[in-house]
Every structure is written in structure tokens, then in C-alpha cells.
Amino acid sequence: MNFRELPVPALQAAKVDHHSVERFIGGIKNFKVLETPRLIMRVLALSDTPSVHEILGPPEVHKWNYLFRSGFSLEDAHEFVQAYLSGQAQGIALCLLFTDKIKRSVLGEVHAVFDPGILAADIGYSTLADENVRGKGYATEATRAFLQGLCQIGLQHICLTAAPENIASQHVISKLGVPQVEDVSLQVKDVDGCMHARNLYYMGAQEWCAGAQAGLK
Numbered sequence: 001m002n003f004r005e006l007p008v009p010a011l012q013a014a015k016v017d018h019h020s021v022e023r024f025i026g027g028i029k030n031f032k033v034l035e036t037p038r039l040i041m042r043v044l045a046l047s048d049t050p051s052v053h054e055i056l057g058p059p060e061v062h063k064w065n066y067l068f069r070s071g072f073s074l075e076d077a078h079e080f081v082q083a084y085l086s087g088q089a090q091g092i093a094l095c096l097l098f099t100d101k102i103k104r105s106v107l108g109e110v111h112a113v114f115d116p117g118i119l120a121a122d123i124g125y126s127t128l129a130d131e132n133v134r135g136k137g138y139a140t141e142a143t144r145a146f147l148q149g150l151c152q153i154g155l156q157h158i159c160l161t162a163a164p165e166n167i168a169s170q171h172v173i174s175k176l177g178v179p180q181v182e183d184v185s186l187q188v189k190d191v192d193g194c195m196h197a198r199n200l201y202y203m204g205a206q207e208w209c210a211g212a213q214a215g216l217k
């Protein structure tokens with residue numbers, strides 16, 4: 001995502017000082033673990049490849065990811081983990097796997113790609129395609145904690161996208177309290193060259209975090 005090209009005035013006008021950028025990149029590189037009431041969230045390791053495949057492998061899940069629309073093999077899962085580990089080492093991406101605190105079973109993942117130059121993040125998430133996992137608030141709980149963690153290291157801009165027909169994802173974003181940018185339909189190209197519409201959601205991160213601390217999100 002080229003954040004500067006999005007039709008969001010706050011992103012187009014974004015200016016950040018060098019110190020804040022350094023602090024943010026350092027925070028991403030050193031990001032390790034988060035805890036929520038029900039979840040342990042931790043940075044991916046290469047040994048998590050089978051879990052990532054289990055989460056993102058079903059067509060019902062990876063069809064929303066335009067990079068993997070035509071399939072998501074174990075090799076793709078390996079590449080995904082490597083790409084996020086390498087992205088984290090550069091301060092431009094981060095993926096956390098989240099597990100049930102008590103049972104230790106893997107439930108899902110939450111990830112972000114950053115433009116550290118303007119402290120902006122594009123956030124995504126998936127949970128296991130299992131009726132005992134979906135609809136229990138796990139994606140919302142994990143993404144809320146992730147955003148709070150990112151705010152603490154200085155994130156300034158939160159962006160999310162969702163396909164107009166992806167109702168579950170839109171529910172998550174609505175529960176997080178990030179508003180849709182009205183009258184905007186992004187077009188994203190998948191690996192096969194087909195274009196897909198995406199709704200865009202944006203909020204200033206510090207404003208979001210103030211609301212989250214006040215219990216509004």
C-alpha cells in the first residue's frame with residue numbers, strides 16, 4: 001500500500017521527525033509478546049510455518065489476500081513467515097500469532113505493513129476457520145491489543161481495508177471503532193491480474209488509542 005497516495009488528507013500531509021521514526025523502527029524490531037485477557041500474542045518464528053498454513057491455507061481465508069488468491073501452500077506459508085521476519089528486521093512489517101492463553105492452541109494471526117517514514121500501518125488479521133474459534137471476538141481482541149502496542153511505540157496512522165462482501169472483517173473493524181473513508185473504493189490487483197474493490201478505513205492512531213484507553217473501543 002502506498003499510504004501517501006490514499007485519499008486521506010492526514011496521510012498526504014503527514015510529517016514526522018527523525019527521532020519518532022527511529023523510536024518506531026526500534027519498537028518494531030524489538031516487538032516480542034503481548035497479552036490480552038484470553039490470548040498470548042507473539043512474533044512468528046520459522047517453526048510456526050505449519051500453523052500459518054493451517055490459518056491461511058483454507059481458500060475461504062486466503063481468497064481475501066490478493067497475493068495468495070490462487071492458493072496458499074506450505075511453501076507459501078514458509079515464504080510468508082520469512083517475509084514477515086525479514087520485514088520486522090527492517091522495521092517495515094510485523095506479524096503476531098495468537099494462541100489461547102490456557103489451552104495454548106493457535107487461534108489466528110494479526111499483521112501489519114508499515115511506512116515507518118510517516119508512522120502509518122496497514123493492518124490485517126485471520127482466525128482459524130473453525131466454528132469453535134470464529135465469532136468469539138478473538139480477531140477483535142487481538143487486533144485491539146496489537147493497535148495499542150503499536151500506538152505505544154508511536155504509530156500515527158491506522159489503515160485497514162476490507163472487501164465490500166467481507167462482512168466478518170467489516171464487523172471487526174466496526175467493533176474496533178475505525179471509521180470507513182466515505183465514497184472511496186480502492187482497486188487492488190491480485191496475483192492473476194484481476195482487480196478487486198476494497199473499502200478503506202482510516203483513523204489517527206493517537207486519537208484511536210485515547211478512545212481505547214477511555215474504554216470506547
Ligand SMILES: CC(C)(COP(=O)(O)OP(=O)(O)OC[C@H]1O[C@@H](n2cnc3c(N)ncnc32)[C@H](O)[C@@H]1OP(=O)(O)O)[C@@H](O)C(=O)NCCC(=O)NCCS
Nearest residue numbers: 061064125126127134135136137138139140167168169171
Ligand atoms: C474476519 C475474521 C478474522 C474474523 O475473525 P473472528 O475471530 O470471527 O472475529 P470476531 O469474532 O472478533 O468478530 C467477527 C464479527 O463478525 C460477525 N460475522 C461473522 N460472519 C458474519 C456474517 N457472514 N454476517 C454478519 N456478521 C458476521 C460475527 O458475528 C462477529 O460480530 P459480533 O461480535 O458483532 O457478533 C475471520 O472471519 C477470518 O479469518 N476471515 C478470513 C480472513 C479475512 O477475511 N481476513 C480479513 C481480511 S480484510
